[in-house]
Amino acid sequence: MDLFDPVRWQATFASMDTFWEGFGFTLQVVVAALILALVLGTVLGIFSTTHIKVLRGISRVYVEFYQNTPLPVQVFFMYAAGPLVLQSLTNAPTPVRIAPFVLGSVGVGLYHAAYVSEVIRQGIEAVPHGQMEAALSQGFSRAQAYRYVILPQTFRIILPPLCNQALNLVKNTSVLALIAGGDLMYNADNFVSTSGYLQGYIMCCFLYFIICLPLALLVQHLEKNSNKTPRRHRRKVAVAAGREA
Amino acid sequence: MTTFRLREEPGRLTRRQFLRAAGACALGIAGAGLLAGCSESGSQSGSSGGSKLATIQSRGTLKCGVKKDIPGYGYLDPATGTYQGMEIDLCYQVAAKVFGCSYDDAKANDLVAFTDVTPKTRGPLIDNDQLDLVCATYTITDERKKSWDFTNPYRSDYIGMLVKKGRFSSLEDLDGAYIGVSQGSSTMTNIQKMLQDQGADITPEYLQFPDYSTLKIALDSYNIDVFSVDRSILSGYKDDTNELLLPDIKFGQQDYGIATKKGCDFSQTCEEVVQECQARGWLDEEVSNWGLL
Numbered sequence: 001m002d003l004f005d006p007v008r009w010q011a012t013f014a015s016m017d018t019f020w021e022g023f024g025f026t027l028q029v030v031v032a033a034l035i036l037a038l039v040l041g042t043v044l045g046i047f048s049t050t051h052i053k054v055l056r057g058i059s060r061v062y063v064e065f066y067q068n069t070p071l072p073v074q075v076f077f078m079y080a081a082g083p084l085v086l087q088s089l090t091n092a093p094t095p096v097r098i099a100p101f102v103l104g105s106v107g108v109g110l111y112h113a114a115y116v117s118e119v120i121r122q123g124i125e126a127v128p129h130g131q132m133e134a135a136l137s138q139g140f141s142r143a144q145a146y147r148y149v150i151l152p153q154t155f156r157i158i159l160p161p162l163c164n165q166a167l168n169l170v171k172n173t174s175v176l177a178l179i180a181g182g183d184l185m186y187n188a189d190n191f192v193s194t195s196g197y198l199q200g201y202i203m204c205c206f207l208y209f210i211i212c213l214p215l216a217l218l219v220q221h222l223e224k225n226s227n228k229t230p231r232r233h234r235r236k237v238a239v240a241a242g243r244e245a
Numbered sequence: 246m247t248t249f250r251l252r253e254e255p256g257r258l259t260r261r262q263f264l265r266a267a268g269a270c271a272l273g274i275a276g277a278g279l280l281a282g283c284s285e286s287g288s289q290s291g292s293s294g295g296s297k298l299a300t301i302q303s304r305g306t307l308k309c310g311v312k313k314d315i316p317g318y319g320y321l322d323p324a325t326g327t328y329q330g331m332e333i334d335l336c337y338q339v340a341a342k343v344f345g346c347s348y349d350d351a352k353a354n355d356l357v358a359f360t361d362v363t364p365k366t367r368g369p370l371i372d373n374d375q376l377d378l379v380c381a382t383y384t385i386t387d388e389r390k391k392s393w394d395f396t397n398p399y400r401s402d403y404i405g406m407l408v409k410k411g412r413f414s415s416l417e418d419l420d421g422a423y424i425g426v427s428q429g430s431s432t433m434t435n436i437q438k439m440l441q442d443q444g445a446d447i448t449p450e451y452l453q454f455p456d457y458s459t460l461k462i463a464l465d466s467y468n469i470d471v472f473s474v475d476r477s478i479l480s481g482y483k484d485d486t487n488e489l490l491l492p493d494i495k496f497g498q499q500d501y502g503i504a505t506k507k508g509c510d511f512s513q514t515c516e517e518v519v520q521e522c523q524a525r526g527w528l529d530e531e532v533s534n535w536g537l538l
Contacts, residue, residue, distance in 0.1 A: 080466040095467035178459070179468070180425070180452035190453050193429030 003198065012199040015191055019200075022187035023207050029104040029173045029183060030211065034166060036109030041116025048121045059117060066114035072175050075107040079179045100181035104173055112169045119165060123158035124150075139242045148238060156223070163219035167212050174208075184208065297509040301343055301377055306358045309336040310370055310379035313361035317480045317535040318382055321361065328359045331531045332380045335399060335503070338527075339378065339518045343511075368392065371506055378505045378515060382477050385502040394512035396519040398500035399528055404435050405476035405538055406490040407464065407483065413471075413490055416440065420447035425460045425469035428453040432473050435497035443494065457482065475499060476538040489538060 048059035066074075082103070083095035090096060127150050135145035174185035188204035191197070301307055311332055312319035319332045336359070341351040351357070362370060362381050370376045371393060382402070385395045406424075413419060426432040433451050440447065452469060454460045461482045464472040471490065472482065475497075479489070503519065505512040522528050 076462075079468060080462050083467045097468060178455070179463070180454050186453075189455070190428060193453075196429075 003202075008195075008197040008199050011195060011197060012191070012203055016203075018187045018191060019184070019203055019207060022182065022184035023210075025101070025182050026170075026173050026184040026208075027211065029101060029108070029176070030170050032101070032105035033109035033112065033169055033173065036105060037112035037116050037165070037169060040109070040113035042120055044113060044117035045120025045124065048117065049124045059121075063114045063117055066111050067118075071108070071111050071172055072178060074111060075103065075175050076178060078103055078107055100176055100179070100183075103179070104176045104181055104183065108169060108172050108175065111172070112165055115165050115168075116162065119158050119161045120154075122161075123154040126157050127153045138238075140238075144241050148241065159219060159223050163216065166215055166219070170211050170215065171208060297377075297506065297511040298343065298514060301511065305344075306356055307336065307340040307343055308358050308360065308375065308377045309339075310360050310362035310367055310376040310381055311336065312381040315382060315477055315481055317537045318477050319361075319380075320481075331400070331535050331537065332382070333359070334531055335518075335522070336378070336380055338522055339380075339503070339515055342514055342518045367504070371504060374506070377511060378503050380503045382475075382501050383504050384499045389504070393504045393507055394509070394515075395502035395504055396512070396516045397523075398502050399519050399522070400501045400532070400537075402475050402477045402499045402501060403495040404432055404439075404473060404497035405479040405492070406436075407472040407479050407487050408470060408490045409464065409467070410486055410488050416443055416445040416491065416494075417447060419445075419449050419471065422449045422470035423452055423468070424449045424471040424473055425452050425454055425463050427457065427460065427474050428455050430474065432497065436473060439494065439496035442496070477501075480536075480538050483538070492538065 044059045044062060047055040048063075050056065078098065082098045086092070086096035086098070087094065131149055131153070132145055135149040136142070140149065173183055176183040177185035177189050180186060184204060184207055188200045191200035311328060311330075313321035313328065316330065318330045319328060320330050321328050336357050337351045338348055340356040341348045344351065344356055346354070346356075360370070360376060362376075362379060367376075367379045367381055367383060368389075371379055383389075383395075384402075385398060389395070413422075424433075424436065426436075433453075436449075436451075449471070452463075454463065457474065457478060460469070460472045460474070463469045464487065472479070472487075476489070483489075503515045505515055
């Protein structure tokens, strides 16, 4: 069986340098894309729960556009059209190339911002209106009500779906392989197509797993922690806040 | 379990016995088939070595495997539904020889049945006799010669470097440029060797792409500066906006030959055709007629 051929595994381990290089690049893209997705997603999610129609409209259009078109198409379009569009925008003498890092983090970040926004919206909507009214009637200011009553509940609701988004984001960065982006998948693909050893893909899976597993564990931990928020402490804070008001 | 089996009637098979018997049967059948297959193919390559040519002659058409997407070599024109190119013409030359008629007659009478092949299918289709010959930018290598007969090369191809018009004029211009190559090909090592041979002290970046159309898109969107694969393939992507960089520098030579079944007499016929065409300058005419790069 070729899959267990020690010679092939040896060759795979011998070229671990390229795998780690791709691994590092993927990791950078993941961090940048995750930050973009979380920030933009939160803003859009709040937009979609406000009473201002324009903001709700913007959020809706954005989410529908990104949720209903495939990621590879978006990234490929940015890749193919981007340099020429940037040239005409900046009046540069030659087409302006977009670095794969930018393309990856922006492309994947924008895509997942749409999903994050939906998660945030659902999280906010899941906390009943009565909670806010009750908090206000107890003398909380609006900000305090958000800080101590609404957001802790929202956080617990959105954590699991947010985790799914983060994991999907990691895996979706492999779209960069399509455009020779230098990420983990690209390097693994090059290895396999040059050597013909499928071991490269196994190694690739393993490295993605290394990124994803800690992320999943972290979120699990956070989830447990947020459930464990000490009741007594929370009550103390709430009482103090009530007294102030 | 054991007690259960002990209580079985002596004439009846237990499940395990049945499976064992079935397995043995299957093995036996497969083995017999394998043997039969061997002896059959053995007798064919032995005695019918002389009858391959006769088989084609009695059939009345020559079955050729060609490319359908390489303009100038083998290209299926979607407008007319006919195959065109140098390799197509060469197939007609072989047909003319086999059926003892003129080249024009072979063309007029449709004596060749074309099938389009891919790198994956061209070998197997000769092996199982679905095709008499394959003439499809098939590079002659020592490895392949072990499995099939090849004629002398009817055409040598080189690696080409397609660039946007007017952007580059010398190798030195390529310092720091992005060169797009096909994943898993030897183009990259060939370019590096060529740069060394030419004494060009430059270090371009190499990017590997999964397919040719992506490479073309990357070139058109200026994400890469050079699109580099075999010239035969490049001819399909040549248009008004791009040009071949320094076409006189020839490197990464690949020799294309007609492939036929190993050890059949038909191989000799193909070889004769190629040599005749070479001798009377027909091949060179074709190259210029089809504007090959």
